[in-house]
Amino acid sequence: MAGWLGLFRRDIRLSLRQGGEVGLVVGFFVLVVLLFPFGVGPEPELLGRIGAGIVWVAALLAAVLSLDRLFASDHADGGLDLIALSAMPLELAVFAKVAAHWVTTGLPVTLISPLLAAFVGLDPAAIPVLMLGLLLGTPALSLLGAIAAALTLGARRPGVLVSLLALPLYLPPLIFGAGAVEAMLAAEGARAHLMLLGAVTLAALPLAPLATAAALRQALD
């Protein structure tokens, strides 16, 4: 457990101190959302209706953008080999790194989402549902993205490839996350969507680290 916490803290510290990566992810997230009014026009009704979808798509893109730092820098400097050789099971180490990734991407994105919801004119009553959805769904983004990040380790153009592999896997969280807000606005209740979103995350919680660790093993082989 001490090793797990150590790895978790190390990854958070690295991403906080190395060139403000957290700020970069949040800035990208904000920028993508702010691009949409320029693309679809400033009408408040339209923006309010598609606002939750915009925020969710931006959250997916921000997650994909930050995936490359999950394993690549450790792979380049040999740290990943040491982690794989340590007494801690690789699955657990993966889980620590993914948790740190979520704390430095998914969590700040969730915390800043009310501000963006105001920008796109989302009904204030829907903001708690949006935030709860992001809180439940962004861990799945980190977990599923880790598989893609591990598979593309050492590939020729990992950036493009990671998005190609990760984005189809992100469809279920997107559907249930944006759907929760929409159902809430349509007065249908967001409960079913949020529960399914939680189910996606809970299913990814044990399975994704297994697949990621298998991918890392064959990358380090």
Added chain:
Amino acid sequence: MRQSTVEKGAAMLTRFANPARFMRLSGATLPWLGGAAAGVLALGLVWSLAIAPPDYQQGETVRIMFIHVPAAWMALSVYLFVAVASAVALVSRHPLAEIAAQAAAPVGAAFTLVCLATGSLWGRPMWGAWWVWDARLTSVLVLLFLYVGYIALVNAFDDRSRGARAGSLLALVGIVNLPIIKFSVDWWNTLHQPASVVRLSGPSIALSLLMPLLVMAVGFGLLFGWLLLLRMRTLLNERKAEALRLHGQPAPPRHRPTGERGDAAMPAARPVLR
């Protein structure tokens, strides 16, 4: 008793999985398979395009279905084939299973593309739009992305065996995720779209339309088998040619190149694991 059956099965698998024997057997089978595919497809095409009656509602447009539906069946079953072959490759580390998965994937992607294109052609007169965000269409589109991701990943590494193993893992991840994606797309679609789409979901499809459809399905299956063997042979020959270029001798079947040149020049230095 069961043990011996398993052993016998494993022995048989190894027997047919020997690359040299595979080349000999597939070489003998290939013309027959190709001929059968051409014959059945010709029969099915004439039957479905000229002989089968037009549908009472859809008219002549129904004939697109004879290409579209078998292509959709093949798109899904080939992905399943890729996943099973990948699982075998990961467990038994047999090179032929990897090659089978890699050979099948582009064929499956082509079937998926044919399915989407013909569906789009059918949708224009029937729904009045080239593309509708129907649950099935969307799922097939995602399937195409899974194929493209697999093919891109396999070819993304300088070390070929690394690409093969990464691709095998991705195929397994994809097959686990496919039902989840399918379910969520269905759910999303029922929320976003009223049930406006008229489909062939009448009592059942008429026998005069079903028969040519089944013939076409068999034809597509034979076509896949022929293309699979053809592509597997090409990939094997490619590897042999590459090994000859590298060492001046055919590669041992268990050859796994590492990053170092010195290692690759002496394949025998590495102990054979099985």
